[in-house]
Amino acid sequence: MRKIILIFFIALQSGSLYAQQAKTPDQIYGQLFVDVQMQNVLKDGKTFVDCEPKRSPKLILQDYIRLRKSKGFSLKDFVANNFVFPDTNTTVAVTTNQSVVQHINDLWTGLERVPSGKVANSSLLNLPYPYIVPGGRFREIYYWDSYFTMLGLKASGKDEVIENMIRNFAALIRQYGHIPNGNRNYYLSRSQPPFFALMIDLLAQIKNKEVYITYLPYLEKEYAYWMDKSAATKHVMTMPDGSLLNRYYDQLNIPRQESYKEDVLSAGEAGNQNPGLYRDIRSAAESGWDFSSRWFSDGTQLKTIQTTQIIPVDLNCLLYHLESTLQKSYAAKHNTAKEKLYRNLAQKRKQSIQKYFWSARDQWYTDYNYKTKQKSAVLSLAGMFPLFFNIADQKQAQLSKVTLEQKFLRAGGLSTTLHNTHQQWDAPNGWAPLQWISVTGLENYGYSDLAKNIAIRWVDLNTRVYRSTGKLMEKYNVVDIHLTAGGGEYTSQDGFGWTNGVLLGLIRKYNLPE
Template sequence: MACHRCSLLLLYVTVVFHGHTAAQGGGEDLANIAACDSEIYCSGRLLEAAQNAHVFNDSKTFVDMKMKSEGDEILRAFDALAAGGANLSSAEVMRGFLDQWFDPPGSEFEVWQPTDWRDSPEFLNHVADSSLREWGRHVHQLWKSLGRNIKPDVRARPHLYSLLYVPHPVIVPGGRFREFYYWDTYWIIRGLLLSEMTETTRGMLSNFAEMVKRFGFVPNGGRVYYSRRSQPPVLTLAVRDYLDKTNDTVFVQTVMPQLEMEYNFWMRDRNVTVRGRDNGQHVLNQYRSFIGKSRPESWREDEDAARSLQSGTDPAEFHANVASACESGWDFSSRWYAHGDDVTSIRTTDIIPVDLNVFMCACEAALANMSLLLGRGEAAAQYQAAVERRRAAIDAVLWSDQQGVWLDYNSATGQHTDRFYASNIFPLYNTCYGDGTAQADIEGRVVDYLKKESVLIYPGGFPTSRVPSGEQWDFPNGWPPLQHLVIESLAGSPVREAQRLAQDLAQRWINTNYGQFVRTQAMWEKYDVETGEHPGSGGEYDVQVGFGWTNGVVLHLLDKYGHVLRAPPASTAAAPVLHLVPLILNLTAAVITGQV
């Protein structure tokens, strides 16, 4: 790695190209592009009236409801209601209309229990602590409560639903997240593979391959209003992990065209070329969703924020930046804001993110290895060359020698984003820097950076940022996927101190999850790293219970560190409460499907 200690060095990194392609916008004015084409679920007079009337506390509720009749008939009935002088701002009036013409959310699903679930997967036998081993069995049981099959009517009459039909059953995150979500599914799959549920995993991977055939990428989630944005590209990594577990090269051969199609989407529609401090031009990736209207699932929140934009600010660009932040998975964070905690200053499309480019690097390496395994030597060489170009680009553009870590780069300001975010250390995850060989001097500097930032002091885990913005992807929240990536980044380092930190962070995260499970009988989507509690606020919705990726990360840590992990002192309270889990599972299933 070429490292030059100079505070002015960032000025040498300049953007050469940044623009939308025809595939993103098709030449259409950004302000006219909604999340999808549906006049029921994504834009139009009925959506606006239902959301403005505050019929439901959560904006997502209405757009998850199933139509009882054709959309044109419903819109005519709504127009007649308006023409008759009805008060469309009345929650009572609009609730009556929606009850007449729509079924409640969740009615498109069937509760489904995976047929490949087994009572006690092998890896749990190697968890030394008996309390953690028993807890691991209960976490493993949660897959049964999160299984969903889509009713055949969704395939027969897709125009009546916002749900995207997929042919195989899925494991959902939980709570308000009734459908599949893209990057959530990666950590769910890691857990499923440890649970030896390879048939369920293969079906979910096949579903994503079908989505790529249909859209050219995997949508953010399984709803039409997610179909014009993606999430971090992890499908190839999930297939890689499935292959490592099963050696199922026949399946990999089947889905390889879709893996390459998705990779090409990111390299065509989410690319940016920049000149690095080596004066070379480098291709990197960024989140960039071409949507110029409010998100249907958070319609009121977006409309409220858009009304507070400064004069001269383009609302369509604001909405595009919001959708792009959702594409990142970090919705929302000070990471995307030009000014502190001000969502109206969001500038996601100016940022070249460290984590996205690490994911892309990992995908390129996986595609190279799988291509070689399938006898596609020329393709393998091309993907390996892409890995080497990616490492060079990360070195030249994202590495900050002054800070001793990798930082997001802002193409508008020509500067790094000089704030701590968990993603700053992710190139360690797959050694995507230098020549691909871990360098102790670089990785030692990264450990020093973490100590300098004082982010290793929290009892509940590793913080997402140090900015208390009130957004959910900021301090004091800790998120399961980030814990996994940070721990894996440090665990694979040749620096002994980094390895010790990884094990310590794993123990803290297990303590947090285990302690909250004992207290609440639930796994939560995120936790407060200061207190070790599940947080009660921050973001656009309440903290959710379930929870798919939390379960997957916990099972991974029990597998990796189960020989040394120990249950916290609260284990003495575990015995009388863990037997209630079957009752909790039944209640959770009813909540997710809208039955209660």
Template sequence: MPVFNINQNFNRLLKAEDIDGDKKITVDDKGPKRFNLISINGKSFEVCGTFHLSILLQELYLAKKDGKDELDISKEMIFQLPVDRASSLIKNYFWKGLTRRIDESNIKASVTDSKTHSEKTYIYIPPRDEFAFKYFKNIQIKHKDLNLSVEKLPPIITDKYLHVLNKKPGLLVLALKKDKSGTTSGVPFVVPGGRFNEMYGWDSYFESLGLINDGRIDLAIAMAENFFYQIEHYGKILNANRTYYLNRSQPPFLTSFIREIWENIEEKNKAWLKNALQYAIKEYHNVWVGKDRLTSTGLSRYFGSGSGMPPETEPEHFDAVLKPFAKKYKMAIPQFRQKYLSFEISVPELEDYFLHDRAVRESGHDTSYRIDSVCAHLNTVDLNSLLFKYEMDIAHFIKQEFSDRFNYQGKIHKSSDWLKRAKIRKELIDKLMWDTKRGFFFDYNFVLKKKTNYESAVTFYPLWAKLASKKQASILIKRALPLLEEAGGIAASTKKSRGKVSKNRHAKQWDYPNGWAPHQMILWQGMKNYGYHSHSARLAYKWLFTILKNFVDYSGTIPEKYDVVSRTHKVFAEYGNVGTEFEYITKEGFGWMNASFQIGLKYLSKKLIVKLNKLIPPEWIFNNNFQGEK
């Protein structure tokens, strides 16, 4: 195996091929795309093409970073197949780069938050976790250089207290554990990546699918344990563990999370499952069918308590919303914003807007014209499909694992109790949301008492939850799928429903032409549930082709989302695209995108994987009129 001087080849390669100076080699660099590696013996080895040159740069960089002067380079290292390279990086490198623990050894990485700016770094402890309070107080004393302030939350979080917290935002601690030697460490979790450096609700479920696939069920279990801690100490699975997320949750996937773990773990621990099910039932009752979220229809809604603008957004994020009010009060927008946030000005119309905005953010679909300015008045297809799945999963566990008798808070639950809940929910969804003629499930506005008619990818959630009838599934595939399927996968909405965008009506990231990993994975599994395997394969191929083409052309980029019409990661709606800014090699990818690649491969035959490695566009493989075949 030839040996190469790292610095000499590294510097020559950058000078020859990194034309735009961004410390990556991509298709946008207009270099020769042909480089001769020179071994320490003076022998020349040619490497051609963007992808292989980018691998070479990455491997030289990693060796250089490790302090090496020389590197053995084999053809197997440089001339990897794209699928193998992407899958290997996700499994062996990206998951590690995204893993966090909140403890003394990881405190600096965990508290980092680019979404806020504060002189001090605040860490907040739940009122009943005295052990955590003492542990982190000790860290505060020992590490004065970190400028930490450890504070205990009050037993009741009021809107007034939330506004106090907004002026000193900080990290909410998660579970701690002691090993046999008595050493305390944080229970680990995976973050999405980039500016999202905390544990997110629904992201964690999809990340866990990838982790379990990649042999990291231990980390998936740890993340579930952190969810249990959140339900116990914060009252809900949080949007994420920062103070500005205390007032809202995210789409509920806990029973699916538990089921994935239980069905894949080798050693079954019934005590663990019992504890997990207790927390799922608690979350269901206290959050999703609690007084704030259960509506007059009998179905649930997304809802976030509080008032005013969400502090985690960029200051200018709501300028278009604030502009007419600033004009009315004859103020510049920054001045109006400051006075509104300090309660010097009260604007009922804005409070209504932000009531809905908090619900939008709890939905995870922040933001979309589907739910903008109306979300708190909607029984959404996605939420109620997820709760139907909860009810069916809980019934399944009670019957299959607990002999059809489960004690929750002194009351015996039987599977029939939960099946009845699911039956009622399905009947309501069919009555209020299903449109046979158009072939869509639509969100229901319980204030206006009518369907919204906004065509979006959440129409496929009933397939994933096994809520749809076989007839409904067939109609969805014949009518809804052709409207949402694009060159690179499923779009979040149709162009028609999104409407025109302009400088006064900006594009929103959860709308056409963008596609998102959770929507793809939900649809693949939903198709599979009803026997539409060829559809799952086609849609998975389209999505994986989009990921891999951008990965190959842009130095291993795996971002938060894609434009599935143009099959590009260059998406600039709202705050841009997380996961695209890095030097030499990305350390993370993006959580649920990583998972979607690993999971998507399971839907492809060996022949399709061969085609994917050759980057054959899907239109060369699949008939455009494929819809409807089974």
């Protein structure tokens, strides 16, 4: 244990971007942090890092070191006496015969958080405007979740909340140079799938195209972060033909503060086989797909995780869209030189996406392994992103449609992958954002019948679970539709931001019964 702790604290000093920020709970509480997490005192490792101290952390730590070996000492009681536990209440009462749409409209209030004064030594990053959280243990704003949540807010007529959330993300970019995973300081070492440009598209639909000019500086800064221009974040990879594509890459190689014990145990299983395991785990968290067979070298076990070797198809499609949005924004400003620059960058990336991600053998877009220089054998719904962004040609879209229908379509919607590894981003689980990406991608190429079929299955499953439990879940089992979902390192959460958003969006899109 001493060796793990020593390596841990040495590593904390290595992330320059990370070290510039306010101290995180692991840095503040040292041995107390390690003991609380490793002894599973609060059941969920995220609880402690979200706690607020009742008094000076220095005095708390001093008292802990002095008392911890005394007879009858209770670590659980010590934590309860010295910390304020975070609020997880997002429950909204379900009245008899209330439709799921009415429930969601009521639920927005329970999921909304308003700015509050900065609390000393809290991990929470203050935001200037009200925002929506996903729900459950996810009690802060999350980056890519928020786009799909906004789809529902738009359907509910909550345009001001959407703009406030975008303003918050702009504030994060301004202050930290990127949008972190969530507004906690222990998330600052990574971002999440870059959906900010899509949020700007949504806001432009609500207001006008001037928003592209308003938010252009923030789109530029987001792009600089992902392209290693603002700092050497190592997200950019030079491909065999000299073109540039991107990967996920967390800035630290230490256990995640919010899942410390789980990561330490995973490192123990891996032994010395993967010295970058912590970074690969963190980088999977940056992908939003934590965890999935997409990232495993053996396709099954977390200990073989290799996220930083994978060039992901979905990330590069999102960056293609960001480049295209920058092109559009500079066109709105009549800056022809910059417009041409980003048009060329987007076109080059589109060509690389076709070259490195389309698998003629699988008739599907897959990830690319930079180390082996091979396309991944794992098929996942990330392969629908080229259809969502109109990158695929008609023939590729037709082949993808057939593969989707034959391999991914289940009773409750679309399965995330074809592998059941007991990880949450694998079969038999379905996730709201991937249903939306897939349905929209099919519609883009004229496959409306299949798109509506998927939407109906997903809406029916969500509604069935709601009627039996009074809740909307983070994810669902699309194979056995009498279950919700399972897998992963925490219990299934209810709330739930992006489920609400996609469900409302699909009901409105296809005029489905509530």
